[in-house]
Amino acid sequence: MSAIVITGAGSGLGRALALQYSNSFNEIILIGRNQERLQQTKDILLQSQELEVFTYTVNIQNQHEVETLCTSLFTKHDAAALINNAGVGHFGPVTSLSAEEISEMLDTNVKGTIFLTQAFIKEFTKKGTGKILNIISTAGLRGKVNESVYVASKFAVRGFTESLVKELDGTDISIAGAYMGGMDTPFWDNNEHIKDKTRLKSPAVIAEKIYRLDDGRTEIIAE
Ligand SMILES: NC(=O)c1ccc[n+]([C@@H]2O[C@H](COP(=O)([O-])OP(=O)(O)OC[C@H]3O[C@@H](n4cnc5c(N)ncnc54)[C@H](OP(=O)(O)O)[C@@H]3O)[C@@H](O)[C@H]2O)c1
Numbered sequence: 255m256s257a258i259v260i261t262g263a264g265s266g267l268g269r270a271l272a273l274q275y276s277n278s279f280n281e282i283i284l285i286g287r288n289q290e291r292l293q294q295t296k297d298i299l300l301q302s303q304e305l306e307v308f309t310y311t312v313n314i315q316n317q318h319e320v321e322t323l324c325t326s327l328f329t330k331h332d333a334a335a336l337i338n339n340a341g342v343g344h345f346g347p348v349t350s351l352s353a354e355e356i357s358e359m360l361d362t363n364v365k366g367t368i369f370l371t372q373a374f375i376k377e378f379t380k381k382g383t384g385k386i387l388n389i390i391s392t393a394g395l396r397g398k399v400n401e402s403v404y405v406a407s408k409f410a411v412r413g414f415t416e417s418l419v420k421e422l423d424g425t426d427i428s429i430a431g432a433y434m435g436g437m438d439t440p441f442w443d444n445n446e447h448i449k450d451k452t453r454l455k456s457p458a459v460i461a462e463k464i465y466r467l468d469d470g471r472t473e474i475i476a477e
Contacts, residue, residue: 268286
């Protein structure tokens with residue numbers, strides 16, 4: 255059975271991607287820090303499908319935790335794909351952002367994605383094959399008012415992804431970036447940046463579009 259690993263799978267887009275990709279994988283591995291939310295995603299997946307679903311709690315900011323998880327995952331599962339979806343955002347004028355908020359965005363969105371990608375590429379190289387999808391954002395395509403550091407973090411992930419597309423060229427390990435606009439998820443619960451979430455797309459619609467366009471291209475635009 256081949257498995258897909260999805261970070262940030264306890265809510266929002268990660269949960270919706272888990273549901274979508276269960277059409278192609280019969281083993282789904284859900285990663286996040288909150289076990290209760292991961293279990294909720296697992297329960298939803300098991301309601302409708304014949305699947306094996308596993309949950310692992312990891313803080314992706316911690317390289318040691320990520321590497322330990324990765325070694326254990328590849329011992330227990332035939333992991334064929336990784337979706338780096340976990341991410342955080344803090345918004346407002348650049349002068350309003352605290353050091354903690356800046357660090358949380360860079361440590362999660364940038365370093366977390368790099369740690370996981372690095373660990374998985376090591377294992378995929380041993381197997382000779384593997385697939386990575388980085389969930390970025392339209393914030394990785396253009397600057398936005400009151401989103402400066404979040405945008406900086408997503409431009410970083412875009413640069414990282416585009417470089418690895420070139421670095422992995424000629425191997426059977428593929429990497430792609432997905433760029434989507436605003437979605438109605440818990441992402442916006444702890445800030446006032448989006449006043450009316452109801453005008454945003456649902457994560458299910460975006461997950462379906464990503465899944466449909468995930469055909470080997472290196473850039474998935476799902477606005
Ligand atoms: N919502 C939007 O409008 C929007 C638009 C474009 C792109 N995106 C991107 O889409 C991705 C998913 O966001 P979402 O909208 O679905 O928001 P969300 O519901 O808040 O999901 C983010 C997930 O990331 C996980 N996470 C955060 N920090 C983590 C850490 N240190 N270690 C492990 N997991 C961590 C959270 O789980 P735990 O708290 O359990 O760890 C959570 O499940 C993010 O990369 C975001 O930047 C969102």
